[in-house]
Amino acid sequence: MAKKILMLLVIVFIAIQFFHPVKNISSAPTPNAIALHYEVPHDVQTILKVACNDCHTNNTRYPWYNKIQPTTWYLAKHVNDGKRHLNFDEFAGYTLKKQAHKIDEVVKEIKNDGMPLTSYNLIHSDARLTVDQKNVLIKWAENLSKEIKTKNTTALAK
Numbered sequence: 001m002a003k004k005i006l007m008l009l010v011i012v013f014i015a016i017q018f019f020h021p022v023k024n025i026s027s028a029p030t031p032n033a034i035a036l037h038y039e040v041p042h043d044v045q046t047i048l049k050v051a052c053n054d055c056h057t058n059n060t061r062y063p064w065y066n067k068i069q070p071t072t073w074y075l076a077k078h079v080n081d082g083k084r085h086l087n088f089d090e091f092a093g094y095t096l097k098k099q100a101h102k103i104d105e106v107v108k109e110i111k112n113d114g115m116p117l118t119s120y121n122l123i124h125s126d127a128r129l130t131v132d133q134k135n136v137l138i139k140w141a142e143n144l145s146k147e148i149k150t151k152n153t154t155a156l157a158k
Protein backbone atom coordinates (compact mmCIF):
# COMPACT_ATOMS: atom_id res chain seq x y z
CA MET A 1 0.00 0.00 0.00
CA ALA A 2 2.68 2.48 1.05
CA LYS A 3 4.60 1.65 -2.09
CA LYS A 4 1.55 2.34 -4.27
CA ILE A 5 0.95 5.70 -2.60
CA LEU A 6 4.59 6.60 -3.10
CA MET A 7 4.37 5.63 -6.78
CA LEU A 8 1.26 7.74 -7.16
CA LEU A 9 2.98 10.71 -5.54
CA VAL A 10 5.95 10.36 -7.86
CA ILE A 11 3.64 10.29 -10.88
CA VAL A 12 1.74 13.35 -9.67
CA PHE A 13 5.04 15.14 -9.02
CA ILE A 14 6.25 14.39 -12.53
CA ALA A 15 2.90 15.31 -14.10
CA ILE A 16 2.71 18.74 -12.45
CA GLN A 17 6.14 19.63 -13.82
CA PHE A 18 4.43 20.16 -17.18
CA PHE A 19 2.28 23.01 -15.87
CA HIS A 20 3.78 26.44 -15.81
CA PRO A 21 1.98 29.66 -15.05
CA VAL A 22 2.97 32.64 -17.18
CA LYS A 23 6.07 34.33 -15.78
CA ASN A 24 5.95 37.88 -14.53
CA ILE A 25 8.52 39.16 -17.01
CA SER A 26 7.50 42.01 -19.24
CA SER A 27 9.50 43.86 -21.83
CA ALA A 28 6.69 46.36 -22.35
CA PRO A 29 7.53 49.96 -21.42
CA THR A 30 6.22 51.10 -18.05
CA PRO A 31 5.27 54.77 -18.50
CA ASN A 32 3.50 54.75 -15.13
CA ALA A 33 6.53 53.51 -13.20
CA ILE A 34 6.87 55.39 -9.93
CA ALA A 35 10.42 56.62 -10.63
CA LEU A 36 9.26 58.36 -13.82
CA HIS A 37 6.77 60.49 -11.88
CA TYR A 38 8.24 60.93 -8.44
CA GLU A 39 11.68 61.30 -6.98
CA VAL A 40 13.02 57.89 -6.00
CA PRO A 41 16.59 58.43 -4.75
CA HIS A 42 19.23 55.90 -5.61
CA ASP A 43 19.42 54.35 -2.14
CA VAL A 44 15.64 53.86 -2.10
CA GLN A 45 15.72 52.31 -5.58
CA THR A 46 18.37 49.87 -4.41
CA ILE A 47 16.27 48.76 -1.44
CA LEU A 48 13.11 48.41 -3.54
CA LYS A 49 15.06 46.39 -6.08
CA VAL A 50 16.42 43.80 -3.68
CA ALA A 51 13.47 43.63 -1.31
CA CYS A 52 10.22 44.58 -3.03
CA ASN A 53 10.26 44.66 -6.83
CA ASP A 54 10.06 40.90 -7.36
CA CYS A 55 6.47 40.99 -6.13
CA HIS A 56 5.52 44.61 -6.75
CA THR A 57 6.56 45.32 -10.37
CA ASN A 58 6.07 43.75 -13.79
CA ASN A 59 9.44 42.03 -13.60
CA THR A 60 10.44 39.26 -11.25
CA ARG A 61 13.97 37.89 -10.99
CA TYR A 62 13.18 34.19 -10.77
CA PRO A 63 15.32 31.82 -8.71
CA TRP A 64 16.34 28.45 -10.21
CA TYR A 65 13.88 26.52 -8.02
CA ASN A 66 11.03 28.34 -9.77
CA LYS A 67 11.46 25.63 -12.41
CA ILE A 68 10.29 23.00 -9.92
CA GLN A 69 6.61 22.54 -9.24
CA PRO A 70 4.77 23.17 -6.97
CA THR A 71 7.18 26.01 -6.14
CA THR A 72 6.25 27.73 -9.41
CA TRP A 73 2.62 28.03 -8.30
CA TYR A 74 3.60 29.13 -4.83
CA LEU A 75 5.82 31.94 -6.14
CA ALA A 76 3.33 32.93 -8.85
CA LYS A 77 0.64 33.33 -6.21
CA HIS A 78 2.77 35.71 -4.16
CA VAL A 79 3.78 37.72 -7.21
CA ASN A 80 0.19 38.01 -8.48
CA ASP A 81 -1.14 38.87 -5.03
CA GLY A 82 1.61 41.39 -4.40
CA LYS A 83 1.14 43.08 -7.77
CA ARG A 84 -2.60 43.26 -7.36
CA HIS A 85 -2.17 45.14 -4.09
CA LEU A 86 0.65 47.40 -5.20
CA ASN A 87 2.50 47.64 -8.51
CA PHE A 88 5.29 50.21 -8.61
CA ASP A 89 5.35 49.90 -12.42
CA GLU A 90 1.68 50.97 -12.63
CA PHE A 91 1.82 53.45 -9.78
CA ALA A 92 1.12 56.68 -11.65
CA GLY A 93 -1.96 55.07 -13.20
CA TYR A 94 -3.63 54.97 -9.76
CA THR A 95 -5.77 57.88 -8.61
CA LEU A 96 -3.89 60.32 -6.37
CA LYS A 97 -5.98 59.14 -3.44
CA LYS A 98 -5.00 55.53 -4.04
CA GLN A 99 -1.34 56.46 -4.55
CA ALA A 100 -1.24 58.23 -1.19
CA HIS A 101 -3.01 55.31 0.48
CA LYS A 102 -0.59 52.74 -0.96
CA ILE A 103 2.42 54.80 0.12
CA ASP A 104 0.94 55.12 3.63
CA GLU A 105 0.61 51.33 3.59
CA VAL A 106 4.31 51.05 2.71
CA VAL A 107 5.16 53.01 5.86
CA LYS A 108 2.87 50.77 7.92
CA GLU A 109 4.22 47.53 6.45
CA ILE A 110 7.84 48.53 7.04
CA LYS A 111 7.16 49.74 10.57
CA ASN A 112 5.37 46.47 11.41
CA ASP A 113 7.93 44.27 9.66
CA GLY A 114 5.09 43.05 7.43
CA MET A 115 7.15 43.29 4.23
CA PRO A 116 9.00 41.65 2.58
CA LEU A 117 7.09 38.43 3.27
CA THR A 118 8.79 36.17 5.81
CA SER A 119 9.06 33.33 3.31
CA TYR A 120 10.94 35.67 0.96
CA ASN A 121 13.30 36.88 3.69
CA LEU A 122 14.09 33.32 4.62
CA ILE A 123 15.71 32.74 1.25
CA HIS A 124 16.76 36.25 0.21
CA SER A 125 19.06 37.29 3.03
CA ASP A 126 19.80 40.58 1.24
CA ALA A 127 16.12 41.49 1.46
CA ARG A 128 16.12 41.45 5.27
CA LEU A 129 16.08 45.17 5.89
CA THR A 130 18.47 46.74 8.37
CA VAL A 131 17.24 49.48 10.69
CA ASP A 132 18.99 52.03 8.46
CA GLN A 133 17.34 50.70 5.32
CA LYS A 134 13.93 50.75 7.01
CA ASN A 135 14.48 54.35 8.05
CA VAL A 136 15.47 55.36 4.52
CA LEU A 137 12.31 53.74 3.11
CA ILE A 138 10.02 55.18 5.79
CA LYS A 139 11.38 58.70 5.42
CA TRP A 140 11.07 58.56 1.64
CA ALA A 141 7.52 57.18 1.81
CA GLU A 142 6.38 59.70 4.42
CA ASN A 143 7.62 62.62 2.31
CA LEU A 144 6.16 61.16 -0.86
CA SER A 145 2.80 60.66 0.85
CA LYS A 146 2.76 64.36 1.82
CA GLU A 147 3.70 65.37 -1.72
CA ILE A 148 0.90 63.27 -3.25
CA LYS A 149 -1.67 64.53 -0.74
CA THR A 150 -0.74 68.15 -1.50
CA LYS A 151 -1.04 67.41 -5.20
CA ASN A 152 -4.45 65.84 -4.62
CA THR A 153 -5.73 68.83 -2.60
CA THR A 154 -4.57 71.19 -5.35
CA ALA A 155 -6.24 69.02 -7.98
CA LEU A 156 -9.50 68.92 -6.03
CA ALA A 157 -9.48 72.70 -5.49
CA LYS A 158 -9.35 73.36 -9.23
Ligand code: HEC
Pocket residue numbers: 048051052053054055056077078079081082083085086102105106107109115116117120
Ligand atom coordinates in the same frame (compact mmCIF):
# COMPACT_ATOMS: atom_id res chain seq x y z
C1 HEC B 1 7.55 37.59 -1.98
C2 HEC B 1 6.70 38.63 -2.46
C3 HEC B 1 6.70 40.00 -1.81
C4 HEC B 1 7.77 40.81 -1.53
C5 HEC B 1 9.22 40.53 -1.78
C6 HEC B 1 7.22 42.04 -0.99
N1 HEC B 1 5.85 41.95 -0.95
FE1 HEC B 1 4.57 43.41 -0.40
N2 HEC B 1 2.98 42.15 -0.66
C7 HEC B 1 3.08 40.85 -1.10
C8 HEC B 1 1.76 40.24 -1.06
C9 HEC B 1 1.44 38.81 -1.46
C10 HEC B 1 0.87 41.23 -0.57
C11 HEC B 1 -0.63 41.13 -0.35
C12 HEC B 1 -1.01 40.28 0.78
C13 HEC B 1 -0.50 40.77 2.09
O1 HEC B 1 -0.73 41.94 2.45
O2 HEC B 1 0.15 39.97 2.79
C14 HEC B 1 1.68 42.42 -0.33
C15 HEC B 1 1.17 43.60 0.15
C16 HEC B 1 1.92 44.76 0.31
C17 HEC B 1 1.37 46.04 0.72
C18 HEC B 1 -0.07 46.31 1.05
C19 HEC B 1 -0.75 47.01 -0.09
C20 HEC B 1 -2.21 47.28 0.21
O3 HEC B 1 -3.02 47.01 -0.64
O4 HEC B 1 -2.51 47.80 1.28
C21 HEC B 1 2.41 46.92 0.75
C22 HEC B 1 2.34 48.39 1.09
C23 HEC B 1 3.61 46.18 0.39
N3 HEC B 1 3.28 44.89 0.13
C24 HEC B 1 4.86 46.75 0.33
C25 HEC B 1 6.03 46.02 0.15
C26 HEC B 1 7.35 46.59 0.27
C27 HEC B 1 7.65 48.04 0.60
C28 HEC B 1 8.23 45.58 0.05
C29 HEC B 1 9.73 45.63 0.15
C30 HEC B 1 10.31 46.14 1.35
C31 HEC B 1 7.45 44.37 -0.24
N4 HEC B 1 6.12 44.69 -0.16
C32 HEC B 1 7.98 43.12 -0.57
C33 HEC B 1 4.21 40.23 -1.56
C34 HEC B 1 5.50 40.72 -1.43
